[in-house]
Amino acid sequence: MAQNPAAALAPLSPNASAAERASRIKLMIFDVDGVFTDGSLYFTAEGDFMKSFNSLDGYGVKMLERIGVQTAIITGRKSGIVNARAKELSITHLFHGVQDKTVALAELLQKAGVSADQCGYMGDDWPDLAVMRRCGFAAVPANAHSEVIQRVHWVAEARGGYGAVREVCDAILRAQNRYDEMLAASLGA
Template identity: 65%
Template structure:
């Protein structure tokens, strides 16, 4: 008898740590430069609120990004992201360090990426996600793909998917409706 493949929902139900790339995932991938050479990025507030919901649900968060930016450090702090790896040239090495720091297995982790540099980690984790506008090779290898584009709520979609898969969504929604979620600005 054939065994059915593991579904994206089953994979999402096991995630204890969700990792995000930045450019093309938490942002739209566009880079704006000032005359002084500083980079500016735009983030979606619902993605930020989603990160806080993950933490509230007991799911840890991390960022692994190839660029180094003060803006990312500030945004990560606002979103209460626990683990931030910036300026990473070797994402699998950063992932291995993250596993060592947390004591988790790769199967207990999720990763959302959008381009080839993310594939090595995406192929290791238990739950690989991609924004709708990711490179086709990334979409082909993801367990789950958002309807939203990177920087336009894709991260929030994956957060909602994780919360539903772990049966935590309704309780968090009820708390929001009753006013119990104060101070969770995205």
């Protein structure tokens, strides 16, 4: 009897709490469509397209960088829009137009000088699963595909493009005991 292929993809092991996993993050990796954006693509008659990004998400990424957490994007779509947003946010590593995200992850780990256990990944759909299973911390927006939600360590309350990235950044800051310090600095304390 043939084995159900979906059964071979068991949920990620919950051998450590999400907060414990987030406390080890030295590199946080993000997908774009459905994570930084709501997943919508707006096409013009000329074939150009636009994406919408959330400013709260951007500030969350900047806060991670301020505490020494490297950031990266691994996305299947190649886009000047993503390149511009990554540059604006000073995202350390950008891999776009990627066919096999696990190949990009292997290259990224070498470039960043970290182990997969020290990485977090936020994605939302099946193309993200293989990378999520390799990283020490896997997160999704609230509106991720149900099969992906079942296989991660942490689920945001917000949807992709509506603050989910900021939520995971805040969770990492809290897990690394830096949230209160960053908030106090913003308050001028």
